[in-house]
Each structure stands twice: as structure tokens, then as C-alpha cells.
Amino acid sequence: MSLGTFVQLIIQGINMGLIYALAALAVSLIWNASGLFNFSQGDLLTLGGYFMLTFTVVALKLPYWVGFALAIVVMGTMGFFLSRSYFYPMINQKLNPQLILIGTVALSVVIRNAILNIWGPSAQRFDNPFGSKPILIGDAIIMPYQIVNIVIVIILVVLLQLFLRKTVMGIAMRAVAQKPVVSSLMGIKVEQLVSYTFLLSTCLASIAGVLTGPILPLIPEMGSLLSIKAFAAVLIGGLGSFSGALVGGLIVGISEVLFSTFITSTYKDVFIFLMMMIILQIRPGGIFRIEISEKV
Amino acid sequence: MNKALKILKDNFIYLAFIVVGLLPVFGLPNYQFYIVERGMQNALVVLSLVILLGFTGQLSLGHAGLVAVGAYFYAITVKNYGFSPWISLILAPVVTGLVGMLLAIPSFKLRGPFLVVNTIAFGEIVRILILNAVDFTGGPFGLKGIKPLFSGVYLYYFMLVVVLIFAIVTLRINKSHIGLAFKAIRDDEVAAEIIGVDVKKYKLLSFVISSIFAGVSGVFFANLTGYLNPDSFTFEISSTYLLMVVMGGMTSTTGGFLSALLVTALPEVLRFLADYRMVIYGLILLIYIRFYKVLDIKKIFSKLNFKKGSEVVE
Amino acid sequence: MSSLLKVDKAVKRFGGITAVDGVELEVKEGQVVGLIGPNGSGKTTVLNVITGVYKPEEGKIIFNGEEIQGMAPHTIVEKGIGRTFQNIRLINSQTVFDNVWLGHHVNSKLNIFDIILKTRREKEELKQVREEIEEVLDFIGLLSIKDEYIGNIPYGQKKILEIGRALMAKPKLLLLDEPAAGLNNTESKELVQIVKKINQKGISILLIEHEMEFVQGLAERVYVLDHGKKIAEGTFAECTNNPLVIEAYLGTGRGDKNAEN
Numbered sequence: 001m002s003l004g005t006f007v008q009l010i011i012q013g014i015n016m017g018l019i020y021a022l023a024a025l026a027v028s029l030i031w032n033a034s035g036l037f038n039f040s041q042g043d044l045l046t047l048g049g050y051f052m053l054t055f056t057v058v059a060l061k062l063p064y065w066v067g068f069a070l071a072i073v074v075m076g077t078m079g080f081f082l083s084r085s086y087f088y089p090m091i092n093q094k095l096n097p098q099l100i101l102i103g104t105v106a107l108s109v110v111i112r113n114a115i116l117n118i119w120g121p122s123a124q125r126f127d128n129p130f131g132s133k134p135i136l137i138g139d140a141i142i143m144p145y146q147i148v149n150i151v152i153v154i155i156l157v158v159l160l161q162l163f164l165r166k167t168v169m170g171i172a173m174r175a176v177a178q179k180p181v182v183s184s185l186m187g188i189k190v191e192q193l194v195s196y197t198f199l200l201s202t203c204l205a206s207i208a209g210v211l212t213g214p215i216l217p218l219i220p221e222m223g224s225l226l227s228i229k230a231f232a233a234v235l236i237g238g239l240g241s242f243s244g245a246l247v248g249g250l251i252v253g254i255s256e257v258l259f260s261t262f263i264t265s266t267y268k269d270v271f272i273f274l275m276m277m278i279i280l281q282i283r284p285g286g287i288f289r290i291e292i293s294e295k296v
Numbered sequence: 297m298n299k300a301l302k303i304l305k306d307n308f309i310y311l312a313f314i315v316v317g318l319l320p321v322f323g324l325p326n327y328q329f330y331i332v333e334r335g336m337q338n339a340l341v342v343l344s345l346v347i348l349l350g351f352t353g354q355l356s357l358g359h360a361g362l363v364a365v366g367a368y369f370y371a372i373t374v375k376n377y378g379f380s381p382w383i384s385l386i387l388a389p390v391v392t393g394l395v396g397m398l399l400a401i402p403s404f405k406l407r408g409p410f411l412v413v414n415t416i417a418f419g420e421i422v423r424i425l426i427l428n429a430v431d432f433t434g435g436p437f438g439l440k441g442i443k444p445l446f447s448g449v450y451l452y453y454f455m456l457v458v459v460l461i462f463a464i465v466t467l468r469i470n471k472s473h474i475g476l477a478f479k480a481i482r483d484d485e486v487a488a489e490i491i492g493v494d495v496k497k498y499k500l501l502s503f504v505i506s507s508i509f510a511g512v513s514g515v516f517f518a519n520l521t522g523y524l525n526p527d528s529f530t531f532e533i534s535s536t537y538l539l540m541v542v543m544g545g546m547t548s549t550t551g552g553f554l555s556a557l558l559v560t561a562l563p564e565v566l567r568f569l570a571d572y573r574m575v576i577y578g579l580i581l582l583i584y585i586r587f588y589k590v591l592d593i594k595k596i597f598s599k600l601n602f603k604k605g606s607e608v609v610e
Numbered sequence: 611m612s613s614l615l616k617v618d619k620a621v622k623r624f625g626g627i628t629a630v631d632g633v634e635l636e637v638k639e640g641q642v643v644g645l646i647g648p649n650g651s652g653k654t655t656v657l658n659v660i661t662g663v664y665k666p667e668e669g670k671i672i673f674n675g676e677e678i679q680g681m682a683p684h685t686i687v688e689k690g691i692g693r694t695f696q697n698i699r700l701i702n703s704q705t706v707f708d709n710v711w712l713g714h715h716v717n718s719k720l721n722i723f724d725i726i727l728k729t730r731r732e733k734e735e736l737k738q739v740r741e742e743i744e745e746v747l748d749f750i751g752l753l754s755i756k757d758e759y760i761g762n763i764p765y766g767q768k769k770i771l772e773i774g775r776a777l778m779a780k781p782k783l784l785l786l787d788e789p790a791a792g793l794n795n796t797e798s799k800e801l802v803q804i805v806k807k808i809n810q811k812g813i814s815i816l817l818i819e820h821e822m823e824f825v826q827g828l829a830e831r832v833y834v835l836d837h838g839k840k841i842a843e844g845t846f847a848e849c850t851n852n853p854l855v856i857e858a859y860l861g862t863g864r865g866d867k868n869a870e871n
Binding site: 465468469472473474476477479480483484486487488489490491492493494495501505 | 661662663682683684687688692693695699700701702703704708711712713714715716718720722725726728732739775776779
């Protein structure tokens, strides 16, 4: 195998890895802000992709970036209202967390099947304007969208870091699950905070959904397939950790490709799941987090 | 009057079984057998989750994998190795119970979302292994031509009796000290351990019992459909099982049985809804959970308390 | 009187904090021993080390001649140590009867097959256990509420209930973690009587308590902890007159609120 081909594989892995990372990040953000693990994250991601499809291909035929922006806005609003009307009230009532978790599973069932009912079961695609002419760097064949995807995510990560570290809302978002009093001290109502976190989270998921466009065909089941890997990524990296989500996503994306190429592609998922299960046993908090034990 | 009502409440489940038992007698057409039988097959998985999730508080989204183990073991041993189907019927749940240990052991240390994701991974691993062991399982093309133990109405009553037996087992566990240990683990695992409950042992027991139930369900599935395919044992199917057990009240044997039957059979009755049934079920569940505390569903359930001790989780 | 429980230079650290620093104490058979000290002095941590919740970094816990440090908590219950919790830990979804029944677990001889097949063994053990539960409930004065759900009974009764639960395991040693906390005068007095009755049955008691009167009325021997170290031992009078003890309780001004135990 030449260096070029290897680099090509790595870029492939990074591409998918960043998508897993975005989904993992979305999960971690909500976890930090509300103690909730959102099992419907993957399906929200898929929904973002389907909205993009509708806006740019099926119904509206808007240009790529306009459709992209619109999809993000629609999804973000949806996330905001999901939090407002559905999730936050339950958290506030102190409903059994396991029951709320089941609620997110029910939500994923609804979204997945609604997609099936509305858009149909066959695979669909939307185009990107980056061209289909591959860029040749030495031996490596790289598609333009792969570079664009990476650039978009890098910009996104930088913006997020700025938001989470430098803005009042962002700082509160990171701390509120562990120390709810922090946000009220900062003058932000917890309800608002959770809703904005859901908004941000759903935006991230929809961005990820659009970025999968050139890589995966759009099918209703995409949500569950991606979910499981995203969950593996978030747990491997450490639930609640920003860097954990990134690193976890990249680990899953890159090992997926490498395992597939060098060992066998049939069991690549088994390998990733086993890796996650082992990490859960020896270091349950993931790479970047240690779980807090219970007070007796 | 009150006494009569109480007797009705305590024994509602037997009434339900009698009603289902009388359906073929009162004109349930043959082609509808299948749907009620599928309901009964699903009821076994739901009961398995009543024990694992309702009683012991361990949320599994990987149970489709356990059903698959039971189904494929039965089908492969009967079809490819010429086992007597009766032997396989007994062996399949045993094997599933053993596989269930593989699910249980990593689960000891895990709680909440960590536990759930672990079970999802388990279910997926099982499905992928089945998908790729083409020589044994037929892989994506599936396994065809599985002959059922009985046919027609005999299969119907056989399944009914088996499900009744398992329901009685669930009821007995519920009222026993083992059921109590399960619930202590669900409500306060650390305290349970400190006051003398061997939490590891009981978690393992709960998983194994649950797996045995799921294994029998798998055998029934193979008998009913005559054809196995890995697509019938996905994460989505596991979500559907979860839906059913929560709608049945999570800790109620009667509720679980009825929920399985209704969720499975209803689309046949309301044909026009068939395509949208998953969205509808999901929405019903979403609403149920959302208004759980508001309507104090717990109070409603304890008024409808089917058997003493079948309390709903706080 | 022979030694029943010996805490031998136990050390327990959490990260940078040494919660228990070389504590030594002993409970002889039949004794009632008090363990007192200001909030945060490590009393409950000592209890947790004895009952297997934590494994000590150094030192030994010797019970009935056997080293039990590091054993699983449920095994330690089997060995004969029972306990109650400072913050009540009952199973809220169950009744008083069921909660006490749970305490019997270590003594049950039944297995899953007995349950499924409703064997005669099951019938007999259930009959016997039911009698034992009712006896214990009667002993602690809660027989009348045996079918009430935990959510419906008052705080004072919950505290006593935990003791009943612990008694079901037929312990030789009972560890009580602030049993009088939150009880009013009447309830406190009733509790003293119950603890005396338990001790009269031959069960040794290690009592962590904040309420001095309570300890004074019951404990033959008292150990005092401060900042994880033992600073005094002796009779109640000896300890309370010890200037170190007085300093520990008053000097730092630590009262009943905030800090952990």
C-alpha cells in the first residue's frame, strides 16, 4: 500500500469520524446541560439530511448553502421546541431519568418512522456544489467535498470552543448539570439554558446530517446505524467531554476504515462495539472522564 | 361487590388468557391466528423485559439479539442437524440463557445510558455475527423451510399454554423474595448490596431468566414464520419491545401480556392505520411518558392494581 | 468478654483527603460502644469500611477472629454485621413488611426453582419468615403498619424500620448510624429502649451518634474521632471531660449542619 492510498483512507476515516464527532458532541452537550442522554440524536441527524433533500432537490430546489442554512434553522427550532414542550418539563418534574431516557427512544422511533412515511423507503441523494472532479495529491485521490467537510467542522469546532468558553451562556451550558446553581447565579434560567442547548445540539446534528450527503445514501434507517456508532464514539471519548467527543468520533471513524481495509470489512462494526465495551469495563468514564461514584 | 371486583382484579390475567383461548372457538378466522400468535410470541419478550427492566431496572435495547439466538439455534439444529424439534425447543432457551450471561457480566458495572448502549452493542454484535455466518445461518438470504411443531389451531393453543406458564412464573417471581431483591436493586442498588443482597448474583439471575424467556420467544418466531432473516432482529425491533413493555406499565405481568397482544394485533383491526402504526405507537408512548407524573399515572395504576405488589416504578 | 470487632489502624483515603487515619477501636461481645465526634470526623466512613463499602488502604478489620476488610458488603452481612443508614435507605416502592423481609435475604435457603415450582420448602420458609417478620415488627412497635407503603409513614418510624430490617439478618453486631437524628424526645426515648432490648438479646452494638444524651444512656465505652483520628476513648464521662474532645467539638465551631460525616 502506498503512502498516498493510506492518506486517502485516513481522510475518509476523518470525514466519517468528524460526523460521528458532531453527533457525539450533540449528545454530550445535552448530557452536560440536563443529565439527559438523547437516544434520538442519530435520527435528528438524519432528519436534517432529509430536510436538506427537500429544500435543495425535492420541493424547493434552493441553492446548496441556502438549503443548508434553512435546514439548520428548521432543525434548531425543532430542537428548541422539543426541549420547551417535552423534555424540560419532565426534567423539572423530576421524572425518573430512566423514563425520560425511554422517552428519547420513543422519539427516535417516531422520527424514523415519520421519515419513512413522508419520504419513502428508497435511498435518495442530494448533490453538493463542490464538483465531482477528484484532487490528486501524489497517489491519493481526494474528493473536494472531503476537504470542505473537514474545513467546515474545524471552523465549527473553533466557534463552539469560543462560545463555550467565552460567552456567559456557553460557560453555564458546560456546568449546569453538575452545578445547577451556577446558571442561576449567572442570571440565566435553567429552562432557557436547556432549551438553547437542545437548539445548539440539534443544529450540530443537522449539520452532520447534511455533511453525510456525499458519503452515505439517505435512508430512514440511517439514524439507527449512525446512532450506535455515535454513541460508541461518545462513550469511548468520555460522555460530557468536548475533546472526548472529537477524539472518540475520530477513533471510531478512522478505525472503521482501517479495520475494514486491512482486516475485514464484514466485522468492522463488531470490532468497534467490542472496543467500546472493553473501554466501558476498564474505564467507564471514557478516555477523558472519570465517573463520579456515589455517596453512601 | 368490592370483593368481587378485587377477585376480578387479581385474576384479570387468567381472564385475558381465557378470552384469547376462546377466540378460535368464536370464529377467529385461520389467517388471523398468525397475528394473535405473533402477539403471544411478542408477549414472551415483553415478559422477559418486565422481569429485567420492570423488576430489576436494567434497560436493555438488545433483546432482539437474544430472540435471534433462540430462533436461529432452533432452526439450525432442527433443519441442518436433524435434531428433534422438541429437544431443540428445550435446548434453545438454555443456550440463550448462557448467551445472556455474556450480556449480563459486562452490565454489572454499568448504569443508565452506559448500560443501554452496552446492550445495543450486544444486540448488534449478535446480529452481525448471524448476518455473516452464511454457512450456518444463510446470512442475508435467511434460513427457510422451518417446519413448525404443530400447525393450525394446535400451534395456537400450544403457544397459549406456554405463554400462560411463563406468565405464572413471572407472577411468582414478582411476589417472591427474589422479586423483592430485584426491585431493591432497581430502586437502590448500593443499599441493597449493603443490607445483604448479592447484587451481582441477582443481576445475573435476572438477565439469565430474561434471556430464557427471549429464547423461547425466538423458537416461537421460527415456528410462526418458517423463515429467519437478520433484519428481523435489529435495534429497531428491540425499541419496539421496549415500547410494548412500557405501555404495559413496565412492572405488570398482565399489562405486559395485554400490551404485546394489542400492539401486535391492532394494526390488523385498524387496517388503514397499518402504515402509520409505528409513528402512532411512538406518539402514544411519548404522550404517556410526558404526562406520567402530571396525571399521576402511578395512582391510576395502583387503583387498577392487578395483583398486590405490582406497583409502578416511581 | 471476647473481642467481636476490631478496627486495627484502618486508613481510608479519597484522593488527597485522608478520611480515616489509623483508627483503632474495639467492640467486645455484648457491649454497646459509642463512636462520636464532630461532623466530618470520619465516623460514617469508618462504618463504611467495616461494612465493606470501602476497602481500606491500610489496616485490618477483624470480626469474630476473621479479617473482613475488602470483602463484599453482602458477604459481611452474612458474617453477622448489620447496619442502618444515616440518610434512610428504604425501598420506597414497597411496604413496611417487604422492606423488613429484604433484611432476611442472607438467611434464605430458597432458590429460583423453589419459587417457580412453589415447592413445599418455599411454603414452609415463607410461613416461618412471615412469623419472624411479624415478631421483629412487634419488637420495634411497628406491627400495626406492616402493610403501609414507605411513602406513607413518618420519618421516625422509617428510622426504626431500618433497625428492624437489619435485625432480620440475625446479626451479632449492629452498626447504627445516627439512629436518633431527626427524632423528637418521645421517639428518642422509645429508641433507647429498643436499643437496650436489642443489646439484652446478646447483640453487640456500635453506635454513631451526635446526640450526647442518647450515647450517655447506652454506651459503656466511647471512642471519639476528630479529623479521621481517634482522639479519646473511655467511658462517656471520661471522654466528655477530656479537653481534647471539648476542643474538637467547640473549638472549631463546627455545628450540626453542613459538613459530611
